[in-house]
């Protein structure tokens with residue numbers, strides 16, 4: 001029963017690609033705790049103060065049942081104000097946030113244009129969702145336009161969704177956001193930007209690289225809380241209508257037991 005799995009692991013080991021889990025040690029050159037907040041005294045104090053004040057440890061259930069707490073709503077209100085967006089919606093992690101947005105908002109008949117190097121959660125959300133999706137060349141606005149034109153020329157009539165990261169962690173390069181915003185406007189498209197590696201460290205006050213475009217109806221951003229912000233979870237900023245649509249239609253959001261911000 002286990003032989004196939006064991007031989008697959010053996011092959012990975014032979015290839016020098018077997019992974020294992022190790023506890024961290026030594027100087028941190030690899031984590032995403034860019035601001036050293038994950039273990040900072042003021043974060044510890046904030047968590048202790050919240051527990052002292054009576055915050056429950058587990059939410060106890062989906063936010064659509066009894067798991068929606070004042071803490072979630074306060075965080076979302078503060079985040080919306082900070083990111084200068086109409087609203088923010090909290091998810092259990094960045095993976096869940098990307099997956100949820102992409103399986104909920106783009107509709108059948110729409111087209112998702114994904115930068116070739118976006119995170120696996122975006123690819124998986126696109127694959128699991130209802131819209132068509134195509135991959136554009138990395139950080140290449142012309143390739144985005146060509147992809148849209150090609151799809152339209154083949155009869156595509158739905159809404160376009162352009163998806164990129166603002167800062168790609170593998171090579172440390174930035175998305176051409178000016179161009180992507182302009183393309184989204186020209187094609188009446190939505191632009192979704194995953195700010196996982198920029199939140200907290202880039203943009204005015206650490207609001208991410210989309211800070212310059214905040215408040216646009218066609219912009220959605222994903223800010224993970226588990227990297228520079230030193231905690232866990234993720235916030236999606238969007239218009240009230242899209243937020244409400246996600247609350248009503250988003251299966252992972254409905255069924256997942258929320259955790260506490």
Ligand SMILES: Cc1ncc(COP(=O)(O)O)c(C=O)c1O
Pocket residue numbers: 092093094095096098119121165169194196197224225226233234
């Ligand atoms: C660009 C990007 N988006 C999303 C995620 C997923 O975030 P989380 O670890 O909070 O699920 C990551 C995590 O590595 C990431 O690098």
